[in-house]
Amino acid sequence: MDRASGRSPAGKSREQLVVTPITGHFGADVSGVRLDSPLAPATLTALRLALRHHRVLFFRRQALTHRQQTRFARHFGPLAPAHPWQNPVPGHPFVHGLVTGGGQPKNDEEHHRARWRSPDYLSGWHADVTAAVDPPSFGILRAEKVPSRGGDTTWADLVTAYEQLSGPLRRFLDELTAEHRYLVGYVPFGVTDSAARTATAAGLVAHHPVVRVLPESGMRALFVNPAFTSHINELSPPESRRILDLVFTHMTRPEFTVRHHWDTGDVAIWDNRATAHIAPEDHEHLGETRRMYRVFVAGSPALGPAGRTSTAVSGARYQAADQPPDG
Numbered sequence: 001m002d003r004a005s006g007r008s009p010a011g012k013s014r015e016q017l018v019v020t021p022i023t024g025h026f027g028a029d030v031s032g033v034r035l036d037s038p039l040a041p042a043t044l045t046a047l048r049l050a051l052r053h054h055r056v057l058f059f060r061r062q063a064l065t066h067r068q069q070t071r072f073a074r075h076f077g078p079l080a081p082a083h084p085w086q087n088p089v090p091g092h093p094f095v096h097g098l099v100t101g102g103g104q105p106k107n108d109e110e111h112h113r114a115r116w117r118s119p120d121y122l123s124g125w126h127a128d129v130t131a132a133v134d135p136p137s138f139g140i141l142r143a144e145k146v147p148s149r150g151g152d153t154t155w156a157d158l159v160t161a162y163e164q165l166s167g168p169l170r171r172f173l174d175e176l177t178a179e180h181r182y183l184v185g186y187v188p189f190g191v192t193d194s195a196a197r198t199a200t201a202a203g204l205v206a207h208h209p210v211v212r213v214l215p216e217s218g219m220r221a222l223f224v225n226p227a228f229t230s231h232i233n234e235l236s237p238p239e240s241r242r243i244l245d246l247v248f249t250h251m252t253r254p255e256f257t258v259r260h261h262w263d264t265g266d267v268a269i270w271d272n273r274a275t276a277h278i279a280p281e282d283h284e285h286l287g288e289t290r291r292m293y294r295v296f297v298a299g300s301p302a303l304g305p306a307g308r309t310s311t312a313v314s315g316a317r318y319q320a321a322d323q324p325p326d327g
């Protein structure tokens, strides 16, 4: 358990940050801090260190507004656009709404048929917007409305997954690059053909090192994911398929994951360069709305251990957007 005190300008103790690891490898609950107002410098420093160390942080029952979520995200860097091609929440250019469930409970047969448009159970795992040459560095997600059951999000720890590969395989992967594009392995539930065409038309395609070095710590993380990574550039197609399947199966092993059951008001922040995540698909049949809002901190092209950097094959950079004074 880590603790850090934040002090008010008058010197009076205002809050005490408590960081409690959740799993054996990554993920931590953070208490003793309110995210609805600017963070004290000592608190921000402690949060940045906690994020570097634990990779995913959970803050329970915060109940932020769009503006407060945007302001909290800015503590970690300039913000990226809310989404590569979808509109943001009106009046809040950095906030992307994710609404699922609701309406009539889904017919089970229809639901399962739609799910199987994706090729396999691994296909929903992804890091966000890795089809861009500069994917977001951090994501901040908050729950405004949650179903009475289900709706959990799960993250995978791509640092530990990398470290627990054998040395020869790590060194092999260190040298490689891979192509990332939309709709490679994942067609989310409810995505229409026209939405799929829009995603493809956005034309984001990038090459990234298969392993990326995190600039703050020098740690290495796997930087491929089933949803976006189409193939490893330096291998033949069958070699690429088998190596990627091996890596994807390895990195999503239960011991490398943390699963969050959302309560209304919860906030999560994750390092999008060092983790992957998967959205829940267990609540659509309940007919209950799940409403989440996400903000991205802008990222940079990745750097691999062998000195290879991300390159754009097509499409614009997903870089920091103009930063208005208010979110």
Ligand SMILES: [Fe+2]
Residues within 6 Å of the ligand: 126, 127, 128, 277
């Ligand atoms: Fe995502």
